[in-house]
Amino acid sequence: MAGNQPLFAQEGRSSATSDERAAREDDALLGSQRGSSDEDKVEPRSRAGFWREVGIFVWALLATATVIVLAVVLQHQSKSPTPGGKFKEPTGKKNLIFMVSDGMGPASLSLTRSFRQYQNNLPIDDVLILDQHFIDHTACGTVLEAAKRAGYMTGLVVTTSITDATPACFASHVNLRSEEDLIAQQEVGHSNPLGRTLDLMFGGGRCHFLPNTMNGSCRGDDLDVTKVAQEEYGWTYIDNRDDFNNLGPSPKLPLMGLFARYNIPYEIDRRTMDEEYPSLEEMARVALRALEAATQDSDKGFFLMIEGSRIDHAAHGNDPAAQVHEVLAYDRTVAAVLEFLDRSDDDGAFVGTSDHETGGLSIARQLHPPPSYPHYGWNPAVLANASHSAEHLARMLNDDWFEADKRKSYINKKYLQDGLGIWDAADEELDLLIDNPTFAVYYFADMISRRARIGWSTHGHSAVDVNIYGHGEIGGLKGNHENTDVGKFLREFLDVNVDTITKKLNKKSKPISSASDNGLSWTGKVPVEEDFRALSKQHEDFTVDFPQGS
Numbered sequence: 001m002a003g004n005q006p007l008f009a010q011e012g013r014s015s016a017t018s019d020e021r022a023a024r025e026d027d028a029l030l031g032s033q034r035g036s037s038d039e040d041k042v043e044p045r046s047r048a049g050f051w052r053e054v055g056i057f058v059w060a061l062l063a064t065a066t067v068i069v070l071a072v073v074l075q076h077q078s079k080s081p082t083p084g085g086k087f088k089e090p091t092g093k094k095n096l097i098f099m100v101s102d103g104m105g106p107a108s109l110s111l112t113r114s115f116r117q118y119q120n121n122l123p124i125d126d127v128l129i130l131d132q133h134f135i136d137h138t139a140c141g142t143v144l145e146a147a148k149r150a151g152y153m154t155g156l157v158v159t160t161s162i163t164d165a166t167p168a169c170f171a172s173h174v175n176l177r178s179e180e181d182l183i184a185q186q187e188v189g190h191s192n193p194l195g196r197t198l199d200l201m202f203g204g205g206r207c208h209f210l211p212n213t214m215n216g217s218c219r220g221d222d223l224d225v226t227k228v229a230q231e232e233y234g235w236t237y238i239d240n241r242d243d244f245n246n247l248g249p250s251p252k253l254p255l256m257g258l259f260a261r262y263n264i265p266y267e268i269d270r271r272t273m274d275e276e277y278p279s280l281e282e283m284a285r286v287a288l289r290a291l292e293a294a295t296q297d298s299d300k301g302f303f304l305m306i307e308g309s310r311i312d313h314a315a316h317g318n319d320p321a322a323q324v325h326e327v328l329a330y331d332r333t334v335a336a337v338l339e340f341l342d343r344s345d346d347d348g349a350f351v352g353t354s355d356h357e358t359g360g361l362s363i364a365r366q367l368h369p370p371p372s373y374p375h376y377g378w379n380p381a382v383l384a385n386a387s388h389s390a391e392h393l394a395r396m397l398n399d400d401w402f403e404a405d406k407r408k409s410y411i412n413k414k415y416l417q418d419g420l421g422i423w424d425a426a427d428e429e430l431d432l433l434i435d436n437p438t439f440a441v442y443y444f445a446d447m448i449s450r451r452a453r454i455g456w457s458t459h460g461h462s463a464v465d466v467n468i469y470g471h472g473e474i475g476g477l478k479g480n481h482e483n484t485d486v487g488k489f490l491r492e493f494l495d496v497n498v499d500t501i502t503k504k505l506n507k508k509s510k511p512i513s514s515a516s517d518n519g520l521s522w523t524g525k526v527p528v529e530e531d532f533r534a535l536s537k538q539h540e541d542f543t544v545d546f547p548q549g550s
Helices: 007-029 038-077 106-119 143-149 165-171 180-188 225-233 241-245 280-294 310-316 320-343 380-385 390-399 404-420 427-435 437-451 484-494 498-508 529-537
Strands: 153-161 200-204 236-238 255-258 302-306 350-353 468-471
Touching: 143 153, 143 165, 143 302, 143 484, 143 498, 153 165, 153 280, 153 310, 165 180, 165 302, 180 225, 200 280, 225 236, 225 255, 241 280, 280 302, 280 320, 310 320, 320 350, 320 380, 320 390, 320 437, 320 468, 350 484, 380 437, 390 404, 390 437, 404 427, 404 437, 427 437
Parallel strands: 153 200, 153 302, 200 255, 236 255
Antiparallel strands: 350 468
């Protein structure tokens, strides 16, 4: 240290120098002038300090006033609007109570609700106090709806019912996915605040569009949605393979094709019923042709969602033979889409992904416990030998009749050898099918999975990552992404505003507390605990001791 001065002494001197420098800068800013005498040097500096203090005081006063005004304005704007759109100032004495349930999630409530009902022998609709004060949920606009509003043509092509979860979430808004009657109405434009947002839909699910007075209906009422669609919303309706084949090069839109009572059969089964059901690839090709023709004179194109729907169903059933044929059918459809994009004069892109993985599929299954060494391989020939899905064969078995003394040989020949291509069925496996035909769909799937050395961890969904595929200008989706990034890309590619749709839907929404007496609004029945239990039971774990076999 210079001059052996303490560090603080140096800092003090430096601080004083800085203060002097700051004073001189303030003097210059306030317009002070220097005189030639010592008196002149002191006097102006004193006057400058005075005016500097006055300036700082005025500035502080104005800043404080501004903050107060802003606070009042913001407080006013944060008030809840009345139905008429004007803000109503609460009057009188007010108390506010805020409560925190640290660590409590929906599962905690479900657990407690059920426990309370069991402990006190209460009915299923006797719910917690919290349940009666749950804040209302709101509808959320979709990319398809925003695209329609922006002038695009829109379409859905699936192999499940057109009212199933994936297609429904693009063009309808209900409280429960099981509200398929209401989904059907909204998809054609009926009971939908946005009106008709679809121009084309191909798939199954005819039973939810037909009145319960007709054969083949599964509706709970006598509304003929196909008639409403045609008479009120201009739809062209077809329901069979011949009409599909005769659509021509430029089908009239809006166009609705419902080709199965509910789901279109698995591809492994459909290929033997080709004269009755079109394939996913065929439906996609016709949809692309129809939408291209309908937009040829427009400066907007179209948005089409195509789903290989039953890949999921095959995995839920742990049926590898059905699944490989579903994936192949989807792959052929992707080829048709790429062919369309490459020949089209318009800009276009294809993005493909999955909502989740199902089944926890594992290729190379260890059939025998340690110390047997695992065999790292699987047998595709086993799947190639199967001619039908486990679902199809189980349905046939439950409808079949056979003589008791010949049942083993009959089932072995018709269902295992001819149906699954299995020639080495053990007696224990045949006994399971005979004694428990209701569970035949699981037994058939397990028999073929074991022989192909394919494993499954669940009959439900798994947390495995899914892939994103693309063609065209999809640079923003390269690499690893959160699933919400896909929706963001779709919105940005089409340059559409989903928030506008959401706001419009919410204007039409009724709070649960003000819904009609039967608990209904345009989004359907208000769900209760029993609804969620029924939903979870659809994919309930199935546990059974299977024989080891070969």
